[in-house]
Amino acid sequence: MMQFSGRQTQFYIDVVYGLVFTVGFGYLLFVGMDPRIVAFEGGLVLGYFLRVWENMTVYERVLQDEVAAEAEDAVAEEVQQRVPAEAEAQVEAEVEDQVQEEVESEVTDRMQGEVEDQVQAEVEDRVPGEVANELVAQVSEIDADLAAELEAHLEETGGPEEEVRRGSGGQQS
Numbered sequence: 001m002m003q004f005s006g007r008q009t010q011f012y013i014d015v016v017y018g019l020v021f022t023v024g025f026g027y028l029l030f031v032g033m034d035p036r037i038v039a040f041e042g043g044l045v046l047g048y049f050l051r052v053w054e055n056m057t058v059y060e061r062v063l064q065d066e067v068a069a070e071a072e073d074a075v076a077e078e079v080q081q082r083v084p085a086e087a088e089a090q091v092e093a094e095v096e097d098q099v100q101e102e103v104e105s106e107v108t109d110r111m112q113g114e115v116e117d118q119v120q121a122e123v124e125d126r127v128p129g130e131v132a133n134e135l136v137a138q139v140s141e142i143d144a145d146l147a148a149e150l151e152a153h154l155e156e157t158g159g160p161e162e163e164v165r166r167g168s169g170g171q172q173s
Contacts, residue, residue, distance in 0.1 A: 020044060
């Protein structure tokens with residue numbers, strides 16, 4: 001025995017309906033009007049309309065399922081396109097704010113410590129040398145000033161011999 005499925009089954013059911021309807025209509029046309037055949041033909045027409053109505057509801061359900069699947073795919077595709085872009089924009093805005101704040105605080109903390117360390121190290125390196133150089137310069141300046149004053153004083157007094165005489169003469173008396 002043959003097994004029917006899907007559209008093949010529908011085709012054979014439609015063929016059977018068509019043949020029975022044609023035979024019944026031919027009987028009514030050639031043999032005469034018989035109320036039993038007319039009722040049978042009416043039942044066939046009503047059954048066929050019900051079958052068509054059933055097929056329409058099945059097709060509508062199939063169409064609704066297909067439309068729903070297409071809508072799901074369209075929504076999923078749109079979500080895949082929009083959500084990453086919106087999420088990326090939101091993440092970028094948040095990241096910019098947070099990174100800027102964190103970088104500023106981190107740089108401030110690090111730079112304060114490093115600047116203090118560097119200034120301290122540079123002061124320790126430069127100050128003793130500069131102080132020694134400044135002292136040498138001031139001592140040289142003081143020596144030069146003293147030498148000039150001594151020379152001026154010696155010229156006023158008449159030389160070093162005169163000073164010595166006065167100093168030794170004052171001690172003898």
